[in-house]
Amino acid sequence: MSKAARVSGGWIDEHHEGVRYGLAGVVLVDEQSDFQRITVVDSERYGRGLLLDGCWMTAERQERHYHEALVHPALCSAKAIERILVIGGGDGGTARECLRHRGVRHLDMVEIDGLVVELSKKHLASLGGGCWDDPRFLLTVGDGIAWAANCADASYDVVIVDGSDPAGPAEGLFNRRFFEHCRRILRPGGVFATQSESPEAFRQVHLDTVRLLQDVFGHADPLYGWVPMYPSGWWSWTFAAADGPRYQSPLPERAAAVAAGCQIWSPRWQTGAFEAIPAFIERELSA
Structure with missing residues (x-):
């Protein structure tokens, strides 16, 4: 079962072993494919970014x-x-x-x-x-x-x-x-x-x-x-x-x-x- 990105108060977070890694921004797309949850965000700091199953993959300025x-x-x-x-x-x-x-x-x-x-x-x-x-x-x-x-x-x-x-x-x-x-x-x-x-x-x-x-x-x-x-x-x-x-x-x-x-x-x-x-x-x- 795929995990969604965690969104709270304008933050999009990946949680990993008791630590969270987040960007302030908004979710543009959140869809379930045949394989995983795909989330596209627009962040304040790094531009648009991509998460798969709630894990950060990439962003325009990273x-x-x-x-x-x-x-x-x-x-x-x-x-x-x-x-x-x-x-x-x-x-x-x-x-x-x-x-x-x-x-x-x-x-x-x-x-x-x-x-x-x-x-x-x-x-x-x-x-x-x-x-x-x-x-x-x-x-x-x-x-x-x-x-x-x-x-x-x-x-x-x-x-x-x-x-x-x-x-x-x-x-x-x-x-x-x-x-x-x-x-x-x-x-x-x-x-x-x-x-x-x-x-x-x-x-x-x-x-x-x-x-x-x-x-x-x-x-x-x-x-x-x-x-x-x-x-x-x-x-x-x-x-x-x-x-x-x-x-x-x-x-x-x-x-x-x-x-x-x-x-x-x-x-x-x-x-x-x-x-x-x-x-x-x-x-x-x-x-």
Whole structure:
């Protein structure tokens, strides 16, 4: 059963383990899809925002903290970037950032909930920007887990998982079988990327995700940044590759082509974000 966003006295809140994360604003849309509760709000501070099952997903003046961190370490480091797979990402922000790279020739986005896409295009149009009409972009409304399982070996140069917390329709995006398929469908020199939760608010999920990716791919490292509207404000993204930690070394030409248009990501920021692993997480991962 889905959870609704909690609305009281002009505040829209996500409640997580005794803490609430809220924005002052108004609810524009609150609908139940076949998969989850979708809420679109207009906030005073961050503009229009999206919640799924009562959990914050994105907002107009927060989304770059998340999307730039998820996309550019992968697309600036993979051996090639002609074919990209995005699983989830129905608001369009991840696809938009991917398509800023001129080397991308085809991008498949597989989003399970078509209503998320519909409402995002209508109410959060700035997130997707021109991605919806880009001839390189192909949207499939369907199950990304099944898509990965059914793809041929070495189908993509980069695979990006832009899913919500590991519950409901996103639950299957955080398990060994799915990650093994993601490795199988990557081409040699490919890079895998996923959001990997907060090391504070979702500590065990974060640790389990990083460990599992290290085991499946051989090389995986978390990168740390901030998305102030998310639980704790402290977030992570984890990158993996089979042939070494190539995701830590952006290719200068690709980086230069996109960095000027970024608000958060840069090669310098990325270096610091990989190095910003907290001591307690580093000890856990080394144990």
